[in-house]
Each structure stands twice: as structure tokens, then as C-alpha cells.
Amino acid sequence: MPFPASVPELTDGVVLLRAHRPTDADGIVGQSNDPASMRWTTVPRPYAGKQAQEFLASIEAGWNAGEGNLHWAICEVSAPERYLGTIDLRERPGGTAEVGFGLHPDGRGRGVMARAVRLLACHYFTERGGRRLYWYAERGNWASWRVAWACGFQHHGLLPLKLAGLADVPGDPARDGWVASVGAEDDLGRPAAPWYVPPVLDGDDIRLRPWRESDSESVEAADHPAHFVPAGAIPTPENWAAWFERRLGVMSRGTSVNWCIADARSDRALGEALVFVHNGSLDAADTAELGYYLFPSARGRGAAKEAARLATAHAFTPREAGGLGLRRLVAETAADNAASNAVLESAGFTRWGHEAAATAPDGSIGPADHWERLAP
Incomplete structure (x- = not known):
């Protein structure tokens, strides 16, 4: 089926992952120009309506091709028209994949992204035959690691110069990256290890x-x-x-x-x-x-x-x-x-x-x- 009918809707009753819509463009622009998004992601600079339309077109092409990166829009069941972010699945040979995600400032602080990652991971393991899901982030991106940690990902360490620099900035250097993963048999509902905050x-x-x-x-x-x-x-x-x-x-x-x-x-x-x-x-x-x-x-x-x-x-x-x-x-x-x-x-x-x-x-x-x- 052509996009958007080819996009399976995933929900836990609170968060909904759905196909992107043309009306998501303004939210994508707002998210991409947010300081945190610009610091920790490789979104194009500058980012305006033109870039959002190109992004939406690439999402549709990916679903129609049935391979490569598969993207879902993140929203809440109570407001399915309100765009809160994007999560994507990048499948690799051998039963592995990578997850990528970004959240609009309006969606932060409520556990939305952790719910979205669990929905995508469960879909990948149960419906697409996946065996292991990987997460990468630039060294120091504690907010992204907090999401992966909450979903049971195991931290594997630092990969020097793993992540590419900004494509639209000539000579921008590669960045050190963190890597973590979760397997099909792991518990997505709880962290694999505690995150200690020392008591006073x-x-x-x-x-x-x-x-x-x-x-x-x-x-x-x-x-x-x-x-x-x-x-x-x-x-x-x-x-x-x-x-x-x-x-x-x-x-x-x-x-x-x-x-x-x-x-x-x-x-x-x-x-x-x-x-x-x-x-x-x-x-x-x-x-x-x-x-x-x-x-x-x-x-x-x-x-x-x-x-x-x-x-x-x-x-x-x-x-x-x-x-x-x-x-x-x-x-x-x-x-x-x-x-x-x-x-x-x-x-x-x-x-x-x-x-x-x-x-x-x-x-x-x-x-x-x-x-x-x-x-x-």
C-alpha cells in the first residue's frame, strides 16, 4: 500500500506513532530550530518550510520503497493532530537496526519519548523479526541517553569520531559517540541498571x-x-x-x-x-x-x-x-x-x-x- 496507508499506527493508549502529515511541517520547523535540536542533531541550517517539505517527501519515499529509514510522527492519543516529534527505524542486515528520535519542546518532560521508543522497539522485535536495536548519540547528550536508559538499553561505551559532523558545514569535524543497545529478550519497561544520584x-x-x-x-x-x-x-x-x-x-x-x-x-x-x-x-x-x-x-x-x-x-x-x-x-x-x-x-x-x-x-x-x- 502506498504512503500513508503503509505506515502501521502504534499506540500504548497514551502515545501514538502515526504517519506524518503535511500539517506537521510547522512543528518540524519549530523542533529543528530549537536550540537543543540544533546542538545535538545534524538538522540542516537554516531550517525553514522548504527543508520541512523536503523531509516529508523523503519520509514518504522511504515508506513507499519499503526499506531504508522508516519514520513515524509522535503525538498523544488525546491530540493526534498535534505533532510532538519524529522517531525512525534504520534497519540493517542480520536482524539489527538503529533508532533515532527527536522531540519538539512541547512534548518534553512527560515521558513521551520513552513511550515512543518502547512502541517502536516492540514493533521491530515482534513484527519485523528484529534481534537487537542500537542507539547512538553524541557524547554528552544526557537527555537522549536518559530515554534509552529508561527503555532498558545497555550502555556499551564511547566510539571515537563515530558520528559525522554537519553535512551543510564544510569541514565540520566528526564527533565522539555513545552506543547502547537492547535485545528482543530484554525488558523494555525498566532500566538495565540504576542511575545513581548521590544523596546528601x-x-x-x-x-x-x-x-x-x-x-x-x-x-x-x-x-x-x-x-x-x-x-x-x-x-x-x-x-x-x-x-x-x-x-x-x-x-x-x-x-x-x-x-x-x-x-x-x-x-x-x-x-x-x-x-x-x-x-x-x-x-x-x-x-x-x-x-x-x-x-x-x-x-x-x-x-x-x-x-x-x-x-x-x-x-x-x-x-x-x-x-x-x-x-x-x-x-x-x-x-x-x-x-x-x-x-x-x-x-x-x-x-x-x-x-x-x-x-x-x-x-x-x-x-x-x-x-x-x-x-x-
Whole structure:
């Protein structure tokens, strides 16, 4: 059947995916000129009625050809004439496909796009024989990742220079891309891993709170020995942007909870405390690792000891009470890191092992200590 009869309508009773209509043109123009769309997509610049008509014509041609990119307009069942965005399916050989989507500002903040992705994924898996659906987005596009995360996509990491630059801007460079996917047997109705937002934990002289972009003003040049901490683990004025993105990334994938250690009175960032796993996600673990550090000017006031006690208490608090519900915390230190060893002892950790020739974060070989604490 020719377009639009060839477009199957998909609905969950709240959101409707339907064929595009000529009356969608104004909404497409508005969406394409929205600052967020222009920042994170490759829509033509400038974008006016002419570009919208060309886009609608290409959508019709794709459906009539029955291959390539298949697009649906997104709307709500209660207002099927009101265009809220576009979602498309890009099928590949072998039972895989890619999903792309963009939402008009009028449709944001209500879970519309996550519903649309679930509808399309279910249609692809059950009606078109798909086996795996992939999502790509430019590095840093947290709103797009939040949608994919909510639909059960598993984050696979960063692909350097994966995404093409703007076609209508000569010399525009390629961008680093994130990739995630969901399979036909996966649960589309729930995330594959938690997205942690650190709770605020108040102490006497410090509080543990989420990191903020404005904390960049407090970071200091690192002065720790290279064998104490992995390269890049501590933020500096030079690496702040990449460091902050990595922290958000590991928490969005459920592998870590990262707190800023802040002064209780001024709220100035003093350092970091974290509880993390190297594999899997924290919600599926019974053992995790504790980490911490302070900026040079924050040392000598007991801030790391207080932060370790707060983070440890949260780690052992049952999940049903809002904690991490862990059975055991571990830590590893260089044997000559007296300050870090004192922090662990003050937090109730016991030294259970010693290596005479361990490989340090900088690749050097030297003595290291292993620590643990069990839940009360």
C-alpha cells in the first residue's frame, strides 16, 4: 500500500506513532530550530518550510520503497493532530537496526519519548523479526541517553569520531559517540541498571553531596605521588570537563556513587568520596570498593575520615531504606600511604592482606595493603 496507508499506527493508549502529515511541517520547523535540536542533531541550517517539505517527501519515499529509514510522527492519543516529534527505524542486515528520535519542546518532560521508543522497539522485535536495536548519540547528550536508559538499553561505551559532523558545514569535524543497545529478550519497561544520584549526607564539618559543574572553581593541582592514585582520577583545572563527564557517566550506568566532599559551612568542594564496582552494577553486588581523596588545601582537618564514615554507613544501609545494601566494602592502598591507611582504620576497616610487589596505578611495583569492612 502506498504512503500513508503503509505506515502501521502504534499506540500504548497514551502515545501514538502515526504517519506524518503535511500539517506537521510547522512543528518540524519549530523542533529543528530549537536550540537543543540544533546542538545535538545534524538538522540542516537554516531550517525553514522548504527543508520541512523536503523531509516529508523523503519520509514518504522511504515508506513507499519499503526499506531504508522508516519514520513515524509522535503525538498523544488525546491530540493526534498535534505533532510532538519524529522517531525512525534504520534497519540493517542480520536482524539489527538503529533508532533515532527527536522531540519538539512541547512534548518534553512527560515521558513521551520513552513511550515512543518502547512502541517502536516492540514493533521491530515482534513484527519485523528484529534481534537487537542500537542507539547512538553524541557524547554528552544526557537527555537522549536518559530515554534509552529508561527503555532498558545497555550502555556499551564511547566510539571515537563515530558520528559525522554537519553535512551543510564544510569541514565540520566528526564527533565522539555513545552506543547502547537492547535485545528482543530484554525488558523494555525498566532500566538495565540504576542511575545513581548521590544523596546528601550531612556530617559535623563536611557534607557529601552531588558534584556540580560550578565545583570546577574549587579544584586544585594534584600533588599526590603517582603510585597513590590512577592518572585522571582526581580533577584538575586542566581535566575538569572530561573528569566531570566520566563521573556522570559511571553513575548513569549504575557502577558508582560519587560524592563531592563539601565544607559544611561554605559548601566549597574539598575532594571526593566514592563507592564503586569494577564490573556489573552496584544494585547486583554485595561487595564494592571505597575511594576518597582531598584537594591539598583541605587536608589536616579530618574531612576524609568523616567522609569515609558517611559513605560507609550509606553503603551498609539496606536498599529498602535508601542505601546500597552492601555486605562488604574493600579498599586498596599503597603501603606507604600513611594518611589513607589512617582514614580506613578510623572508618573501621581491617587490613587483611599485604603484597610485597603489587602493580601500582602508575605501573610501578611496590608494597600494597588490602582492607575490608563487613556490614554490622
